[in-house]
Amino acid sequence: MASCKNIIHLGLILLVDFVGLCTGRLIRTKVVILGGGMAGVMVARTLSEKGISDFLIIEAESVLGGRMKDTTFDKYTIELGANWIEGIRNHETGEENPIWTMAKKYNLTSTATDTDDLLTYDQNGQFNYSDVVDQAFAHFKQVLDDATKREASNLEDLSFAEGQRLRGWIPKTPYENVADWWAFDFEFADRPTASSMIRTAANEKATHGQWLEDDQFVTDQRGYAFLVREEAKRIATNKNILYNSTITTIEYSNSSVNITLKNGLIIWADYAICTFSVGVLQHNDVHFIPAFPAWKQESIFSSKWQHIQKSFFNFLINSGVTRNSFYTLILTDEAIIHNGSH
């Protein structure tokens, strides 16, 4: 019975493909790349370096870049998504951050962010409580060490906040709460109470622990995604990219993959490489046939994502600060800090 079903299914696919070919609604390619963000374009670059030119990038938007996206504010290009080149060199391996390599290749304008160079304020104006900020960071580092030891000893995980309390860091004053936010929430986009102590330490080790040197804040007026578009220009022609093309269904087997777009176009490929964000997968925006196995679904749905609000301010008055500045606005209203909607 099952094999009869399979034969009918195969017959239907062949029929659809035949009709598609006759009507020009079907494209064949060797490798289909799903999504034209940084990952998708890097896949295309890698294929191209390996001598494979029969690939097709399918992108829902009218431009490449994905979550590297800019807009114009006043007369300036500002980044809506990624803004930093996160560390320029791996301190453990000496390897250069490939994004930094690319940034140098295209003379991307950026400025180093020195997060230790802080000016602190409260509601009355500038007020120095850097010592409180230093304390918050010192405790943060202690909890990371404790987490590593905890994991090595096979002890049960705790929340990061519990780890902080065990180290005596119990923020109470608005200054301590702001310092706590700056030391933790700013980077992890969540409260320490909602974050795993052991996973935070692992995350920190894999990111800032290795990629330490200056984070570079991209201010290039061509936009951060200029890197993606320039790389694409060098390896792909218009024949290799489908813009404004939303994928609705991905039907895959061990030997081929059929992609259906919202506009009815069908793409038939030997291989597909999917670069959609976990958010896209969590929303079930794309129908996968067969559905992902349970272990993969568990992994997708157990990823927790946070919302970060980027706010842009146009300073009409010269602030008097002459060095390159990155402003972080932290609201000292405790209620706002505690409910996590910064």
Ligand SMILES: Cc1cc2nc3c(=O)[nH]c(=O)nc-3n(C[C@H](O)[C@H](O)[C@H](O)COP(=O)(O)OP(=O)(O)OC[C@H]3O[C@@H](n4cnc5c(N)ncnc54)[C@H](O)[C@@H]3O)c2cc1C
């Ligand atoms: C607000 C914000 C700030 C960030 N800040 C930084 C930072 O400072 N530094 C840093 O390194 N990283 C930062 N990131 C993360 C960084 O932007 C991403 O990790 C990176 O851009 C992901 O690239 P990607 O190619 O993997 O995915 P994406 O850029 O998401 O590319 C996937 C592509 O798939 C397309 N797509 C999705 N669904 C479909 C569909 N159904 N059909 C067709 N196409 C589809 C999308 O349009 C998109 O172009 C930030 C992200 C955000 C959102």
